[in-house]
Amino acid sequence: MSVPHDKNNPFPAKLVERRRLTAPGGQKETLHFSVSLEGSELAYTCGDSLGVFPTNNPAAVEALLRAARLGGDEPVLIPKDTAPVSIREALTRRLALNGPTYKFVQLLESRATDPAQKAALAARIAEADPEAKKAWLADREYIDLLAENPSAPVTAQELAENLRRLMPRLYSISSSPARFPREIHLTVAVVRYETNGRRREGVCSTYLADRARLNEPDLPVFVANSHFGLPEDDNAPVIMVGPGTGVAPFRSFVMDREARGAKGPNWLFFGDQRRASDYLYQEEWEAWTKSGVLTRLDLAFSRDQDRKVYVQDRMRESAAELWQWLQKGAYFYVCGDAKRMAKDVDLALHEIIATQGGMTPEAAAEFVKQLKRDNRYQRDVY
Ligand SMILES: Cc1cc2nc3c(=O)[nH]c(=O)nc-3n(C[C@H](O)[C@H](O)[C@H](O)COP(=O)(O)OP(=O)(O)OC[C@H]3O[C@@H](n4cnc5c(N)ncnc54)[C@H](O)[C@@H]3O)c2cc1C
Numbered sequence: 001m002s003v004p005h006d007k008n009n010p011f012p013a014k015l016v017e018r019r020r021l022t023a024p025g026g027q028k029e030t031l032h033f034s035v036s037l038e039g040s041e042l043a044y045t046c047g048d049s050l051g052v053f054p055t056n057n058p059a060a061v062e063a064l065l066r067a068a069r070l071g072g073d074e075p076v077l078i079p080k081d082t083a084p085v086s087i088r089e090a091l092t093r094r095l096a097l098n099g100p101t102y103k104f105v106q107l108l109e110s111r112a113t114d115p116a117q118k119a120a121l122a123a124r125i126a127e128a129d130p131e132a133k134k135a136w137l138a139d140r141e142y143i144d145l146l147a148e149n150p151s152a153p154v155t156a157q158e159l160a161e162n163l164r165r166l167m168p169r170l171y172s173i174s175s176s177p178a179r180f181p182r183e184i185h186l187t188v189a190v191v192r193y194e195t196n197g198r199r200r201e202g203v204c205s206t207y208l209a210d211r212a213r214l215n216e217p218d219l220p221v222f223v224a225n226s227h228f229g230l231p232e233d234d235n236a237p238v239i240m241v242g243p244g245t246g247v248a249p250f251r252s253f254v255m256d257r258e259a260r261g262a263k264g265p266n267w268l269f270f271g272d273q274r275r276a277s278d279y280l281y282q283e284e285w286e287a288w289t290k291s292g293v294l295t296r297l298d299l300a301f302s303r304d305q306d307r308k309v310y311v312q313d314r315m316r317e318s319a320a321e322l323w324q325w326l327q328k329g330a331y332f333y334v335c336g337d338a339k340r341m342a343k344d345v346d347l348a349l350h351e352i353i354a355t356q357g358g359m360t361p362e363a364a365a366e367f368v369k370q371l372k373r374d375n376r377y378q379r380d381v382y
């Protein structure tokens with residue numbers, strides 16, 4: 001019997017479609033991917049995520065090897081492994097090139113033969129302001145530390161012992177199993193930015209966007225089941241708040257409810273920077289609105305006017321109706337950015353419940369707690 005595919009035994013899947021969703025003129029680079037499950041026993045349900053094991057950009061690996069003055073063929077034993085691999089293989093598939101630690105800065109300081117480099121490293125280690133100390137390192141990757149300190153040699157084995165393991169990334173599945181049982185769709189924002197004068201890229205989002213080949217088994221994946229999902233009752237109303245890539249699971253939800261002929265009303269709040277460039281899956285939402293599957297669609301394009309407009313502003317504008325939906329048993333879902341958006345949406349929900357329900361803030365908080373206990377307030381935020 002074959003071993004089931006999971007995080008410890010990922011399935012080597014094929015990417016079968018890669019399509020840009022955002023228009024080139026905008027600031028966002030968000031792509032749609034389709035991953036084939038053919039040849040595996042993998043199955044999924046709405047709300048699940050796909051785990052993807054990326055590999056690092058070969059150009060970044062070679063640049064790091066050069067900065068460390070290593071040839072690449074040196075054998076290393078990654079901690080907890082039993083068999084050695086070459087440092088090039090370790091840096092390509094197994095280790096994360098970012099996120100250096102002060103332990104590594106200390107190693108460089110102990111090795112530096114150039115007095116200026118040694119003193120500068122010692123000063124960073126001794127930095128008294130914890131925020132400044134953290135910020136200096138956060139701006140750097142291993143390559144910066146090695147390139148800035150050429151007098152401090154480290155061995156291939158020391159690199160292998162200091163770098164963190166390269167971990168899989170999770171992506172909310174944006175297709176419905178009722179419509180695409182053997183395919184998984186993803187909606188991915190590509191991470192590119194600059195720190196310390198160097199261009200950086202997110203490992204997995206650029207692996208998917210730039211390096212994974214189409215129709216080749218380049219994508220080790222697993223399905224991560226989630227508590228996040230549609231109500232069992234097909235008649236229950238559903239309110240979905242998903243700006244940016246947060247909209248991914250809601251494409252799956254609406255597609256699924258359509259495919260199963262679910263009668264419950266569906267309300268989506270979507271937002272992104274600009275309508276002209278960043279309206280993800282515009283045609284699909286418009287078609288679902290026309291056919292009646294999507295009962296309400298409220299859009300918040302934050303940068304199309306002087307004042308920022310966000311999904312929670314649209315919620316407040318429709319506070320009375322949102323409250324009516326909740327009264328009728330609606331399930332409330334939020335997906336996307338955890339740091340700011342999910343907190344602000346939570347605040348707006350509390351306010352709407354308090355004002356529309358004529359409740360004290362404490363009573364509104366208790367109402368929200370009960371929604372959570374009833375599984376009617378679900379979040380998938382990252
Ligand atoms: C349950 C779940 C579902 C998710 N679903 C989706 C989804 O549907 N779509 C999606 O796109 N993502 C989703 N994500 C996020 C996704 O897993 C990855 O975190 C994301 O793609 C970035 O991974 P990466 O490997 O490309 O970047 P990494 O190599 O991990 O780099 C990201 C890191 O780069 C740094 N960074 C990023 N931008 C900047 C900046 N401007 N300045 C300085 N530093 C910066 C930060 O330290 C950040 O943590 C989800 C995450 C979870 C946990």
Ligand SMILES: NC(=O)c1ccc[n+]([C@@H]2O[C@H](COP(=O)([O-])OP(=O)(O)OC[C@H]3O[C@@H](n4cnc5c(N)ncnc54)[C@H](OP(=O)(O)O)[C@@H]3O)[C@@H](O)[C@H]2O)c1
Nearest residue numbers: 189243244245246271272273302310311337339340341344
């Ligand atoms: N570093 C961070 O703090 C941070 C935050 C969010 C996302 N990200 C990352 O950025 C990438 C792209 O993310 P994404 O495509 O999902 O979109 P996103 O960056 O989350 O943006 C989607 C929309 O949400 C708006 N937004 C910003 N702050 C908000 C808030 N407090 N409340 C409600 N809406 C808010 C954005 O507006 P404006 O951009 O015009 O303000 C934009 O219109 C992802 O990799 C994600 O992990 C990083």
